[in-house]
Amino acid sequence: MSDKADDADALVELQLRAAMASRQRPVMRPFTGCCYWCGESVESPRIFCDADCRDDFERNAATKGSVKR
Numbered sequence: 001m002s003d004k005a006d007d008a009d010a011l012v013e014l015q016l017r018a019a020m021a022s023r024q025r026p027v028m029r030p031f032t033g034c035c036y037w038c039g040e041s042v043e044s045p046r047i048f049c050d051a052d053c054r055d056d057f058e059r060n061a062a063t064k065g066s067v068k069r
């Protein structure tokens, strides 16, 4: 069972495409070269290393509101 990583990649792509299709991108996040959540290096144009990091980041952002320091 080595498909976990591929599944995560596919999930991220699906979510990206869905977001782009519906234009639900309230916050534009610039590519920094690092995962926004855990700091791992990622390749353009990704800003998270996998869907888990994205979900955790979004959940955290939604919980704490727009201000986070």
Ligand SMILES: [Zn+2]
Pocket (backbone or CB within 6 Å): 035, 036, 037, 038, 039, 040, 048, 049, 050, 053
């Ligand atoms: Zn990460």
